[in-house]
Structures are given as C-alpha cells and as structure tokens.
Amino acid sequence: MANSNLPRRIIKETQRLLSEPAPGISASPSEENMRYFNVMILGPSQSPYEGGVFKLELFLPEEYPMAPPKVRFLTKIYHPNIDKLGRICLDILKDKWSPALQIRTVLLSIQALLSAPNPDDPLADNVAKHWKANETEAVETAKEWTRVYASGA
Amino acid sequence: MGASSSRRRRDDYYPPPPHYTSYPPPPPPPPHHHHHHHHPPPPPPHHRAPPPPPPPAASSYYYHPHPPPPHAYHGPWHPAPAPPPPLQQPQPPALTGPPPEYVEHQQAQKVKNYVNLHKDTIRLEPDGADPDRRLVAFTFDAVTDGRVTIYYFAKEGKDCSFSSVYPELQTLTKIPFQKGLAQRFIQPSGSGVDLGFFSLDELSNPSGEVYPLVVYAEAYPSPEEGGSSVNSTRAQITLAVLEKHNNDLRVKVIKQILWIDGVRYELQEIFGLVNSTEADVADADADDMGKECVICLTEPRDTAVMPCRHLCLCSECAKTLRFQSNKCPICRQPVEKLMEIKVRSPEP
Numbered sequence: 001m002a003n004s005n006l007p008r009r010i011i012k013e014t015q016r017l018l019s020e021p022a023p024g025i026s027a028s029p030s031e032e033n034m035r036y037f038n039v040m041i042l043g044p045s046q047s048p049y050e051g052g053v054f055k056l057e058l059f060l061p062e063e064y065p066m067a068p069p070k071v072r073f074l075t076k077i078y079h080p081n082i083d084k085l086g087r088i089c090l091d092i093l094k095d096k097w098s099p100a101l102q103i104r105t106v107l108l109s110i111q112a113l114l115s116a117p118n119p120d121d122p123l124a125d126n127v128a129k130h131w132k133a134n135e136t137e138a139v140e141t142a143k144e145w146t147r148v149y150a151s152g153a
Numbered sequence: 154m155g156a157s158s159s160r161r162r163r164d165d166y167y168p169p170p171p172h173y174t175s176y177p178p179p180p181p182p183p184p185h186h187h188h189h190h191h192h193p194p195p196p197p198p199h200h201r202a203p204p205p206p207p208p209p210a211a212s213s214y215y216y217h218p219h220p221p222p223p224h225a226y227h228g229p230w231h232p233a234p235a236p237p238p239p240l241q242q243p244q245p246p247a248l249t250g251p252p253p254e255y256v257e258h259q260q261a262q263k264v265k266n267y268v269n270l271h272k273d274t275i276r277l278e279p280d281g282a283d284p285d286r287r288l289v290a291f292t293f294d295a296v297t298d299g300r301v302t303i304y305y306f307a308k309e310g311k312d313c314s315f316s317s318v319y320p321e322l323q324t325l326t327k328i329p330f331q332k333g334l335a336q337r338f339i340q341p342s343g344s345g346v347d348l349g350f351f352s353l354d355e356l357s358n359p360s361g362e363v364y365p366l367v368v369y370a371e372a373y374p375s376p377e378e379g380g381s382s383v384n385s386t387r388a389q390i391t392l393a394v395l396e397k398h399n400n401d402l403r404v405k406v407i408k409q410i411l412w413i414d415g416v417r418y419e420l421q422e423i424f425g426l427v428n429s430t431e432a433d434v435a436d437a438d439a440d441d442m443g444k445e446c447v448i449c450l451t452e453p454r455d456t457a458v459m460p461c462r463h464l465c466l467c468s469e470c471a472k473t474l475r476f477q478s479n480k481c482p483i484c485r486q487p488v489e490k491l492m493e494i495k496v497r498s499p500e501p
Contacts, residue, residue, distance in 0.1 A: 007449070008451045009448065009450045065448055066478065096485070098482045098483070099474070100448075100465065
C-alpha cells in the first residue's frame with residue numbers, strides 16, 4: 001500500500017497531531033507506513049498510572065474514517081478494561097465509532113479511560129475482579145506495574 | 154517524533170510496515186470481547202466546536218419544496234457579524250408518504266425572508282409611563298418597509314393568521330417600520346399589556362396552541378423593492394412564552410414561522426453553520442475545525458443530516474456515508490435525509 005494514496009484527511013490529522021499535540025499525548029506516524037502511528041500517553045495525574053509513559057500502536061485501516069482505528073497498548077498495564085495483549089475495551093473503538101471522531105479524540109478517550117477504570121465492564125476479568133474485591137490493593141498493583149513497566153526509561 | 158516532515162510528505166512508495174500484517178498480532182482465543190460502554194469519554198466529536206447546542210441564528214436560507222420564489226436571496230443583508238442562518242423545513246408538503254428505504258439527497262433552495270426578528274433579543278421592558286405595563290422590544294432586520302403586530306395569548310388560524318383568545322385584552326395596532334438592518338423595535342408607550350393579571354403558568358406554557366406572546370412582522374415590499382405580488386403576505390411570526398427569571402419576566406421563543414407567498418415554513422436552526430458566507434475554507438488549515446467536512450477534513454461543509462440538522466458533511470462524503478452508515482456522524486441519530494445547502498458567498 002503506497003503512502004501516496006493517503007487520503008487528505010489522514011495527512012491533515014497527522015499534521016495537526018504533530019503541530020498541536022494534545023497534552024500528555026504524542027502520536028507520530030511510522031516512516032514505513034503513514035497509517036501506523038507510534039503513540040505515547042502519559043499516565044494522568046491522580047490516577048494509578050501517574051508518572052508512567054505508556055506506548056501504544058494505532059493503525060488506520062483502509063476504511064478509516066468509516067471504520068475506527070485499531071489501537072493497542074504496547075506497554076504492560078494493570079487496568080480492568082485493558083487486557084494482557086494491550087487490547088482496549090472502549091465503545092468508540094467498536095460500535096460507537098463515528099467518522100467525526102479522530103485520532104486525537106480517540107487518544108483523549110483512552111487517556112480518560114486511564115483516569116476512570118471501569119471494573120463493571122471488564123475486558124481483563126482477573127484485574128476487574130481484583131478491582132472490585134479490593135480496590136486499594138488493585139490500585140497498588142496498578143501503581144507497581146506503572147513503576148516497573150512504564151517508567152519511560 | 155522521529156520522521157522529519159519533508160520525509161513524511163514525500164509521495165513515494167513505502168513498503169508495508171515491518172510487523173503490521175494482522176491486528177491484533179498473535180491472536181489467541183479472544184477473551185469474551187463483547188462491546189463495552191465506558192463513561193469516560195463521550196468524546197466531543199470535534200472538541201473545538203461541540204455541535205449542539207448551536208448558536209442561535211438569524212434567517213435567510215430555507216429549503217423549499219417548490220420552485221423558488223421570484224426573489225431568491227442573493228446578497229447579504231445581515232449586519233456584518235451576522236449570526237449563522239438557520240434552515241427550515243417545509244411544514245406541510247414534500248415529505249408525504251412512508252420514509253424511503255434509501256436516503257434522499259436533496260438540494261436546498263433558498264427563500265427570501267424579508268423581515269427577521271433576532272429571536273435572542275426579544276425582551277419585555279417596563280413602560281415608563283405605566284410601569285405595570287410591559288412593552289415588547291427586539292432587534293430586527295428588514296429588507297423592505299413593513300409593520301409589526303403584537304398579540305397576547307394568540308392562536309394560529311388559517312393561513313398563518315393569528316388572533317388573541319382574549320380579544321378584550323388589547324386593541325390591535327399595526328406598528329409600521331422602515332427597512333433597515335439591526336433596527337431596534339419597541340412597542341409604543343401605552344400599547345403594552347399588564348401581564349400581572351395572568352398566572353405564571355398561563356404565561357409560561359403554550360397551552361392548546363395558545364402562545365402568550367406572538368410577534369407578527371410582515372413586509373410590504375413596494376414594487377421597486379419587492380416586485381409584483383404586493384398583495385401576498387410575507388411575514389415572519391415569532392411565538393414565545395414568558396418565564397419568570399429573577400423576579401422578572403423573560404421571553405423565551407418557542408418557534409418562528411415564515412409565511413411567504415402562501416407557504417408556511419417553520420424556521421429551524423442548522424447546527425454547524427459557522428458563518429459560511431466567509432471564504433474561510435482556505436483558512437481551515439489554520440487550526441479551525443469548524444468549517445470542513447468532518448469526514449474528509451478538507452472540503453467545506455455543505456450537506457446537513459436530517460432530521461438532526463447537523464451540517465457536517467461535504468456532498469462527496471455525504472454520498473459515501475450514505476452507503477456505509479445510517480447514522481449522523483455527530484449525534485449518531487439515524488439519517489433520514491441529506492440536504493445539500495450551497496451557501497453562496499455574499500455578492501457585493
């Protein structure tokens with residue numbers, strides 16, 4: 001797939017992401033494939049992920065923006081809505097996708113998900129169970145994982 | 154961010170990504186992967202300009218099911234910083250029969266509105282001579298001379314005529330005005346009504362189609378101004394209720410109707426019409442997400458989704474969307490119809 005066929009929307013989004021990055025979020029396209037983005041999200045303050053730097057990959061399928069981007073955490077994270085493969089449970093990445101959403105809004109949503117884990121709607125069952133049984137302890141684990149895996153070093 | 158921009162913009166061929174053939178990569182039996190709904194982000198589709206609620210609008214572009222009337226709107230007659238104009242749908246005809254399976258893609262047509270009351274400016278002011286009586290005041294534009302009639306507790310009758318259900322309350326007078334933009338209107342002293350007599354309930358509810366306040370603004374274009382059909386009425390009617398606010402009465406407009414050459418239109422705002430009369434799409438790159446199609450981020454928006462009235466698409470993307478989704482990109486409501494609205498730049 002040649003980058004020369006890149007729709008103008010993707011070019012514009014990319015330019016805007018680079019020129020006006022959202023706070024705590026960076027996304028830059030791969031040189032080999034402009035539909036593939038290397039993403040970094042800083043753990044939101046007041047969350048168990050504070051201080052962490054989380055790497056993600058984001059891919060814009062051929063149908064984008066009629067279909068949602070595919071996004072996955074590369075950094076290990078202890079979160080009830082993110083599984084061990086880094087897959088994210090977020091409605092706008094599935095049935096609630098709208099072509100009016102963009103890479104930026106998707107990443108902001110993921111950042112918000114880090115601030116608001118939702119163990120009632122889990123993707124990672126064990127984590128969610130842990131979260132519901134003993135939230136304090138689960139949060140401690142999440143902080144620990146953040147230190148160990150997302151220190152940004 | 155590694156890649157330099159010159160490199161990125163190059164148009165040459167890039168091989169596929171080294172490791173991005175399938176996604177997600179090593180797919181083991183997926184843990185139940187049903188749809189979840191998270192609260193955190195009902196992310197603003199475009200966060201700079203959240204679509205509804207929209208700015209209130211003045212008027213000038215209307216969809217019309219019939220051939221356009223003789224004097225279609227061409228030029229700007231708003232005061233310069235005119236608010237975005239609303240569109241309105243025809244009340245009666247056009248949409249009869251069951252909704253079609255396919256999504257209609259219609260062209261909007263323009264109808265000239267001769268008088269426009271700025272609906273967010275309408276107020277009740279005490280009459281200096283008799284503070285118990287209230288005078289109706291507002292700002293309006295008129296392209297021709299005309300006159301205003303104010304009704305209290307009025308009901309709509311045939312052909313957009315109005316009459317008060319308490320005829321003894323007031324003597325109806327038609328207050329003349331001259332053409333001009335952004336004029337201030339205030340009811341003449343002594344012609345107001347003492348509303349203290351009515352209960353708040355009565356004032357704030359349009360009960361049984363009776364509206365506590367109706368402003369009927371009609372244009373009488375002279376032959377030079379407007380043309381041949383001087384006899385036909387061209388009016389904009391504003392229907393409002395009165396609400397208590399900080400110990401005072403505040404006017405809340407419920408709807409505006411246009412009655413032009415025997416056709417009744419209800420004015421409705423179009424969401425996302427950002428002063429499209431300016432040639433500002435070229436500027437869109439600047440940082441302004443307000444004016445381009447939400448799908449291609451490139452072309453100007455010229456197509457509204459109905460019935461939710463989100464003007465968010467260009468006509469090309471609207472065609473694409475039709476085949477791929479039946480939901481409005483902004484609000485996810487089902488799309489019944491797409492309406493193309495060519496907003497022409499003002500001609501000097």
